[in-house]
Amino acid sequence: xxxxxxxxxxxxxxxxxxxxxxxxxxxxxxxxxxxxxxxxxxxxxxxxxxxxxxxxxxxxxxxxxxxxxxxxxxxxxxxxxxxxxxxxxxxxxxxxxxxxxxxxxxxxxxxxxxxxxxxxxxxxxxxxxxxxxxxxxxxxxxxxxxxxxxxxxxxxxxxxxxxxxxxxxxxxxxxxxxxxxxxxxxxxxxxxxxxxxxxxxxxxxxxxxxxxxxxxxxxxxxxxxxxxxxxxxxxxxxxxxxxxxxxxxxxxxxxxxxxxxxxxxxxxxxxxxxxxxxxxxxxxxxxxxxxxxxxxxxxxxxxxxxxxxxxxxxxxxxxxxxxxxxxxxxxxxxxxxxxxxxxxxxxxxxxxxxxxxxxxxxxxxxxxxxxxxxxxxxxxxxxxxxxxxxxxxxxxxxxxxxxxxxxxxxxxxxxxxxxxxxxxxxxxxxxxxxxxxxxxxxxxxxxxxxxxxxxxxxxxxxxxxxxxxxxxxxxxxxxxxxxxxxxxxxxxxxxxxxxxxxxxxxxxxxxxxxxxxxxxxxxxxxxxxxxxxxxxxxxxxx
Amino acid sequence: xxxxxxxxxxxxxxxxxxxxxxxxxxxxxxxxxxxxxxxxxxxxxxxxxxxxxxxxxxxxxxxxxxxxxxxxxxxxxxxxxxxxxxxxxxxxxxxxxxxxxxxxxxxxxxxxxxxxxxxxxxxxxxxxxxxxxxxxx
Numbered sequence: 001x002x003x004x005x006x007x008x009x010x011x012x013x014x015x016x017x018x019x020x021x022x023x024x025x026x027x028x029x030x031x032x033x034x035x036x037x038x039x040x041x042x043x044x045x046x047x048x049x050x051x052x053x054x055x056x057x058x059x060x061x062x063x064x065x066x067x068x069x070x071x072x073x074x075x076x077x078x079x080x081x082x083x084x085x086x087x088x089x090x091x092x093x094x095x096x097x098x099x100x101x102x103x104x105x106x107x108x109x110x111x112x113x114x115x116x117x118x119x120x121x122x123x124x125x126x127x128x129x130x131x132x133x134x135x136x137x138x139x140x141x142x143x144x145x146x147x148x149x150x151x152x153x154x155x156x157x158x159x160x161x162x163x164x165x166x167x168x169x170x171x172x173x174x175x176x177x178x179x180x181x182x183x184x185x186x187x188x189x190x191x192x193x194x195x196x197x198x199x200x201x202x203x204x205x206x207x208x209x210x211x212x213x214x215x216x217x218x219x220x221x222x223x224x225x226x227x228x229x230x231x232x233x234x235x236x237x238x239x240x241x242x243x244x245x246x247x248x249x250x251x252x253x254x255x256x257x258x259x260x261x262x263x264x265x266x267x268x269x270x271x272x273x274x275x276x277x278x279x280x281x282x283x284x285x286x287x288x289x290x291x292x293x294x295x296x297x298x299x300x301x302x303x304x305x306x307x308x309x310x311x312x313x314x315x316x317x318x319x320x321x322x323x324x325x326x327x328x329x330x331x332x333x334x335x336x337x338x339x340x341x342x343x344x345x346x347x348x349x350x351x352x353x354x355x356x357x358x359x360x361x362x363x364x365x366x367x368x369x370x371x372x373x374x375x376x377x378x379x380x381x382x383x384x385x386x387x388x389x390x391x392x393x394x395x396x397x398x399x400x401x402x403x404x405x406x407x408x409x410x411x412x413x414x415x416x417x418x419x420x421x422x423x424x425x426x427x428x429x430x431x432x433x434x435x436x437x438x439x440x441x442x443x444x445x446x447x448x449x450x451x452x453x454x455x456x457x458x459x460x461x462x463x464x465x466x467x468x469x470x471x472x473x474x475x476x477x478x479x480x481x482x483x484x485x486x487x488x489x490x491x492x493x494x495x496x497x498x499x500x501x502x503x504x505x506x507x508x509x510x511x512x513x514x515x516x517x518x519x520x521x522x523x524x525x526x527x528x529x530x531x532x533x534x535x536x537x538x539x540x541x542x
Numbered sequence: 543x544x545x546x547x548x549x550x551x552x553x554x555x556x557x558x559x560x561x562x563x564x565x566x567x568x569x570x571x572x573x574x575x576x577x578x579x580x581x582x583x584x585x586x587x588x589x590x591x592x593x594x595x596x597x598x599x600x601x602x603x604x605x606x607x608x609x610x611x612x613x614x615x616x617x618x619x620x621x622x623x624x625x626x627x628x629x630x631x632x633x634x635x636x637x638x639x640x641x642x643x644x645x646x647x648x649x650x651x652x653x654x655x656x657x658x659x660x661x662x663x664x665x666x667x668x669x670x671x672x673x674x675x676x677x678x679x
Binding site (some may be wrong): 013102103105106113114115116117121174186189191192193230231232271318321322323355356357359371431434435438448451452461466467469537538539540541542 | 554555556557558560563564566567568570576578579580581584589606607608609610611612635638639647654655656658659660676
């Protein structure tokens with residue numbers, strides 16, 4: 001690190017010996033033309049809408065279309081969540097985003113031993129097609145876009161959505177939305193995996209192939225850095241691991257015989273919007289440049305649609321504090337502003353009470369209002385990439401690009417991301433960063449207002465959403481009724497067909513859709529695949 | 543003198559293990575012997591691990607809201623196995639209204655988001671069962 005020691009600006013005039021981002025990256029006192037001298041505008045930055053899209057994928061930015069305000073929501077039963085969705089749409093939300101509970105995410109029915117105490121707690125419980133029909137009752141799937149945060153059982157939940165759309169008369173060719181479907185970051189960070197990495201990757205390439213022809217407007221994957229960051233990575237690690245995951249999916253798609261330009265345009269990304277304002281903006285700008293370059297030069301993609309990285313962002317849940325929770329509104333607003341200045345295509349803003357519980361209807365509305373104020377009052381949407389050309393932002397962007405490429409090289413050396421995960425490389429890197437950050441908080445090198453400084457005793461408690469246990473009882477009763485009314489023979493036949501396909505190279509989507517139509521449950525479909533592929537167990541790394 | 547032995551466990555279906563791992567490492571750096579069970583442990587598995595590892599302390603990391611189901615079952619199993627002198631602490635997201643219930647069933651320490659690691663280390667050092675006393679009985 002360069003230190004400033006000239007006499008005119010003695011070091012002792014500064015508050016600290018060094019200044020670093022929240023990720024620990026050293027930051028200079030001032031940036032000048034010398035820091036960006038090596039950058040060529042046309043090659044490295046370019047106008048918005050022009051390769052490598054550092055300044056954005058649209059020439060008109062938010063003057064053309066604002067980002068989608070997509071608030072992640074779900075709790076309890078499908079009935080309760082359906083009511084919350086209708087309220088969000090009435091409040092001006094422009095897309096839906098489904099939060100599923102842990103049993104659904106882990107492919108377990110409510111009556112499984114491990115579902116005890118978890119049904120409807122962290123999201124909505126969806127066990128079968130019947131629940132999906134209820135979840136979207138009265139919401140026209142042809143008119144809205146829906147994002148679904150689902151990974152290991154993504155194919156099953158997506159199949160349910162397709163069947164509901166079909167029953168509503170909405171064409172698969174026209175509906176749009178996103179499934180997260182990013183299993184690599186589950187192995188790396190969030191740990192909601194079911195099957196081992198290789199069959200898990202096969203499900204994903206099957207979805208790519210199926211959607212390329214059947215559901216062409218659907219985002220087949222949302223390659224996610226959000227959870228990597230929440231698990232404790234630095235901004236650079238979030239960027240590098242996420243983009244390298246993206247490259248891994250493209251490689252597997254190509255290896256499965258797909259043409260790059262036939263499936264890559266349906267891939268999207270998902271980043272964290274954390275607290276260090278400029279580092280985040282640089283991260284998004286670097287992501288677009290890295291992706292465009294890799295698609296063109298590494299994979300030979302010729303379609304501009306393959307080059308353009310589109311991303312959703314969510315403010316950092318991990319930055320929210322249980323102490324002085326109203327401070328979280330301010331944190332979230334700043335993080336959201338960074339995402340917008342970085343050119344996010346859609347955004348979720350967290351609610352002030354999320355360090356304590358799932359949000360109440362009031363706090364969720366305030367979070368949406370935060371986005372609306374940025375969009376309609378702040379004026380930042382009038383100009384595309386307003387920070388482009390800033391010595392600091394351009395230098396930081398390029399540093400992020402270079403740093404990410406160094407990680408790409410290291411992971412390529414290991415044989416790819418699946419191999420890197422199998423040796424625990426990204427997991428170790430993240431655990432290390434998480435511990436280092438915690439230590440810097442303990443030593444008060446990093447200040448968290450209300451937690452390790454500016455502490456206030458005797459805070460009045462705030463009202464939180466309390467999810468009672470009746471959601472589990474109601475879901476169990478519905479599951480019981482379903483098993484008595486559906487045709488058990490149809491379910492058994494469909495599950496057999498699914499097992500048979502899993503043993504061959506056939507595409508898994510058609511037998512999964514058939515099983516969904518027969519009202520097979522998420523747990524039954526996942527169990528059928530568990531029988532064929534087994535379950536993944538990680539070696540924990542501290 | 544023997545080091546304090548701590549089993550850190552992550553029960554339920556949740557995979558968010560940042561807190562569990564950071565505390566495991568902080569306790570280890572503070573001189574304790576730490577066994578991290580890994581993810582998705584049932585109360586039965588946690589109680590068995592505590593018995594097998596001769597644990598002085600069990601630390602549960604729970605963020606998902608499943609604590610009202612997991613804690614009572616674990617406390618019951620510990621009693622059955624004669625491990626009621628093992629110090630049980632929980633870290634995570636626990637609504638205020640649940641804290642008295644958990645304390646009443648014998649969970650001694652409940653650490654909410656933002657708790658300094660040092661506070662948890664000191665709590666364990668003060669409250670972990672004393673091995674020397676136990677061997678004299």
